Amino acid sequence: xxxxxxxxxxLILWSILIIVVGFLLYQAIAPNGKxxxxxxxxxxxxxxxxxxxxxxxxxxxxxxxxxxVIGEPxxxxxxxxxxxDKAKITLQYQNQDNLPLVEMGLLKGKTVWNYDxxxxxxxxxxxxxxxxxxxxxxxxxxxxxxxxxxxTVEDFLKNPPPINEIAYYNYxxxxxxxxxxxxxxxxxxxxxxxxxxxYQFYTYIKNENLDFKFIFxxxxxxxxxxxxxxxxxxxxxxxxxxRLDDKSTPTDDxxxxxxxxxxxxxxNLLEGVYKVELLANDDIITDQIIFKQSKLxxxxxxxxxxxxxxxxxxxxxxxxxxQTINPVSLQTIKVGDNDLILDKTYQQFSIVSNKATSLIKxxxxxxxxxxxxxxxxxxxxxxxxxxxxxxxxxDINANGINYVIVNYxxxxxxxxxxxxxxxxxxxxxxxxxxxxxxxxxxxxxxxxSVPGLNKENFSDPLRSAQLNSPNSLYQGGTVQLDxxxxxxxxxxxxxxxxxxxxxxxxxxxxxxxxxxx
Amino acid sequence: MIKINFVLKEFFYVLTGFLIIFSFLxxxxxxxxxxxxxxxxxxxxxLIIGMLILLFNKN
Numbered sequence: 001x002x003x004x005x006x007x008x009x010x011l012i013l014w015s016i017l018i019i020v021v022g023f024l025l026y027q028a029i030a031p032n033g034k035x036x037x038x039x040x041x042x043x044x045x046x047x048x049x050x051x052x053x054x055x056x057x058x059x060x061x062x063x064x065x066x067x068x069v070i071g072e073p074x075x076x077x078x079x080x081x082x083x084x085d086k087a088k089i090t091l092q093y094q095n096q097d098n099l100p101l102v103e104m105g106l107l108k109g110k111t112v113w114n115y116d117x118x119x120x121x122x123x124x125x126x127x128x129x130x131x132x133x134x135x136x137x138x139x140x141x142x143x144x145x146x147x148x149x150x151x152t153v154e155d156f157l158k159n160p161p162p163i164n165e166i167a168y169y170n171y172x173x174x175x176x177x178x179x180x181x182x183x184x185x186x187x188x189x190x191x192x193x194x195x196x197x198x199y200q201f202y203t204y205i206k207n208e209n210l211d212f213k214f215i216f217x218x219x220x221x222x223x224x225x226x227x228x229x230x231x232x233x234x235x236x237x238x239x240x241x242x243r244l245d246d247k248s249t250p251t252d253d254x255x256x257x258x259x260x261x262x263x264x265x266x267x268n269l270l271e272g273v274y275k276v277e278l279l280a281n282d283d284i285i286t287d288q289i290i291f292k293q294s295k296l297x298x299x300x301x302x303x304x305x306x307x308x309x310x311x312x313x314x315x316x317x318x319x320x321x322x323q324t325i326n327p328v329s330l331q332t333i334k335v336g337d338n339d340l341i342l343d344k345t346y347q348q349f350s351i352v353s354n355k356a357t358s359l360i361k362x363x364x365x366x367x368x369x370x371x372x373x374x375x376x377x378x379x380x381x382x383x384x385x386x387x388x389x390x391x392x393x394x395d396i397n398a399n400g401i402n403y404v405i406v407n408y409x410x411x412x413x414x415x416x417x418x419x420x421x422x423x424x425x426x427x428x429x430x431x432x433x434x435x436x437x438x439x440x441x442x443x444x445x446x447x448x449s450v451p452g453l454n455k456e457n458f459s460d461p462l463r464s465a466q467l468n469s470p471n472s473l474y475q476g477g478t479v480q481l482d483x484x485x486x487x488x489x490x491x492x493x494x495x496x497x498x499x500x501x502x503x504x505x506x507x508x509x510x511x512x513x514x515x516x517x
Numbered sequence: 518m519i520k521i522n523f524v525l526k527e528f529f530y531v532l533t534g535f536l537i538i539f540s541f542l543x544x545x546x547x548x549x550x551x552x553x554x555x556x557x558x559x560x561x562x563x564l565i566i567g568m569l570i571l572l573f574n575k576n
Contacts, residue, residue: 006523013531020554021538028549049552081548439546 028081028439033504035084038497041067051496052077054448061490068490072453073105075445076496082440084502087424089446091120092417092494099450099489100124101392106424107445112198112279115447118422119170119408124390126410141171144404153405161403169390169406174235177273177385184208184294191289191296191377194305194365197282202374202385204295206271213290216244216259219283223252229279230262240266259284273385275299295383297374308365314382316357317371319393323348326366334361342367348454354398357382392451417494426500450491522573525566532563 027035039051042065054060059071078087089104100123105115119125128144135143137153150156160166163175184206196219203210210232218226225246232240244262264276278286285305304311306326320335322342333340336358340351360369369375372391376382388394390404411420431442503511536559539550550556 002520002523005520006527009524009527010531013527014534017531017534017538020535021542024542024549024553027553028546049548079548079552081546081552434547437545437547439549441547441549 029505030082030500030502031505033084033502033507034500035080036497036499037078038495040495041493042495050079051498052079054493061488063490063492066492066494068492069448069450069453070488070490072450073447075447078444078446078498080442080444080500082502083426083442084500085425085427086501087426088499088501089422089424090419090495090497090499091422091448092414092419092496093120094417094492094494095121096492097489098123099453099491101449101451102420102491103449104422105447105449106426107430107447108428109279110430112281115449116424117170117449118424120420120422120448121411121418122169122390122408124392124394124396125169125404125406125408128396128404129410132404140407140409142406142408144406146402150403156403156405163385163387165400165402166387167390167394167396167399167401167404168387169404169408171405171407172236173387173405175385175387178271179204179206179295179383182206182295184292186292187294189291189294189296189378189381191291192287193308193311193377195286195289196303196305196366197284198277198279199286199302200275200277200299202273202275202295202297202299202383203291203293204273204383204385205269205293208292209265209267210269210274211292212264212276213288214262214278214286215288215290216261216280217285217287218246218248218257218259219285220251220253220255220257221283222281223250224281224283225250226259226281226283228259228262228284229277230264231277231279232264232266233275233277234270234272240264256285273383294381296378296381297376297383299374300372301368301370302375303368304362304365306366309363311362311365311377313360313362313369313375313377314357314379315360315371315373315375316384317373317375318354318395318399319350319352319371320358320360321348321350321368321370323368323370324366329364329366331363331367333363333367334359352393354395356399426502448491448493453489453491522570525570525573529563529566529570532559532566535559536563 037048037050039048041054054067054069054074054076056074059069059074061068061070091104093102095102102120103117104120105117108114108116132144132146133148135145135150135153137143141153143150143153143156160175163177166173166175182204186208214230216228227246228244230242231238242262242264244260248257282303306329320340322333322340323346324330324342325345327345329342330345331342333342335351336353336355338351338353340349342349360375372389372393374382374384388399388401390406394401396404409421411418426444429444431444433442536556539554539556539559543550543556
């Protein structure tokens with residue numbers, strides 16, 4: 001009798017073990033290829049394996065048990081037990097301070113920490129949707145027109161207006177840009193200003209070879225390996241790629257060493273704009289760029305290395321940001337007729353300009369310049385081949401924008417919260433894997449970006465600029481962003497829900513079977 | 518008393534099984550167990566039962 005009782009207990013307990021193991025494996029394999037994880041940030045003590053807490057904690061403030069983002073960007077990571085191809089992230093948030101732009105991004109590469117950004121809220125677009133004529137495409141794209149001219153998005157794409165009248169957002173606008181009266185010079189040009197780290201630039205080709213030589217050195221300030229990748233794009237497609245591996249022994253002795261050369265030389269190219277992308281870490285200095293093209297404009301950001309003196313740039317950027325980590329490089333930068341005072345290290349200073357182009361003058365190097373436009377060392381080589389992006393610094397009226405093409409869903413209201421969705425392609429996401437494993441556990445990194453949200457120097461730059469500009473931001477004029485101490489703006493994060501989808505178990509098995517044949 | 522001792526032994530054996538299988542699973546497939554179950558709690562429970570069994574055996 002006792003033996004039967006013990007046997008029953010044994011059977012029940014071991015059955016529980018089998019059921020639990022089965023449940024865990026089922027959750028990990030996700031046989032239908034779909035899984036959903038949620039992190040409710042109002043339950044601050046809850047540990048969630050899949051969606052980690054927002055970091056760094058210095059940019060997070062806990063208000064009434066709710067997480068408020070007070071500095072940007074903030075990051076969170078997503079752990080999954082197998083690979084998925086797509087993620088739909090639903091963010092529940094409150095934007096009580098009406099911050100103009102909130103975006104979410106997925107880390108795609110670690111060399112330059114590039115994130116694929118998707119919109120959460122864009123107040124400029126929200127206003128335009130109310131004021132302008134709106135045309136939707138079957139794919140969910142939206143064309144906003146100041147005055148209605150196009151009946152469909154397809155009409156607009158077939159017969160677009162001049163590029164300077166178009167702005168885009170979260171949309172790959174492939175325009176064919178041609179320079180009238182352009183003649184190749186075949187003359188050798190040189191950029192001898194040293195550049196640090198990664199950068200991208202546009203160049204223009206017409207009946208000539210694309211010919212660029214890059215000469216590099218290594219600052220040896222960190223011990224990591226310093227590979228360099230050079231990519232050439234035409235109409236958004238990669239057409240050539242070169243790599244320079246770091247063959248030297250990694251050292252952090254701070255002694256500058258030669259790091260080799262790379263050359264891009266291609267003939268028989270179609271006329272048009274080409275984008276060159278150089279990916280390298282901040283140890284790499286480009287000492288010289290020697291080229292035969294006559295047009296060259298750096299895109300969005302460049303880091304002028306230490307040692308440069310009295311450098312001039314032409315830019316079409318509406319906002320010019322400057323930052324340095326070197327106390328010797330503190331200075332007053334001229335942006336058009338205005339001064340951008342760079343008087344603190346490790347802090348970004350900005351100036352808003354609504355002029356079509358401005359001249360930037362720097363006395364010293366080791367400054368990171370960034371903005372929403374292009375930068376060119378030589379006024380003659382300036383080229384502005386793409387439509388403007390609708391971000392928090394673009395002034396639609398001052399820039400003469402009449403058409404905006406976007407891929408954007410306005411956030412919805414739900415019980416006092418705003419709910420926005422962003423979809424990400426995970427196939428080329430940067431993933432971290434545990435060192436030893438048989439399974440496919442991996443970790444991806446996401447960010448929440450709120451340009452201008454900075455707990456060190458607040459309030460919102462765009463709103464400050466609007467308040468302080470004599471003509472207001474939307475009517476022209478240039479104004480240094482006036483940050484004020486005191487009340488800190490914030491975005492309150494309520495909940496993050498991640499819906500992942502990928503191959504089902506049956507598809508996976510079919511794939512293995514199919515591949516073997 | 519003997520009956521409780523037998524039941525505790527069964528619990529001890531199955532918890533040992535839990536710990537061995539979960540440790541192996543976690544080593545082979547990181548996160549598969551820890552995402553849902555705190556192994557520390559199982560370990561503590563296992564230790565308590567082990568001590569109780571020793572106590573009953575002594576008595």
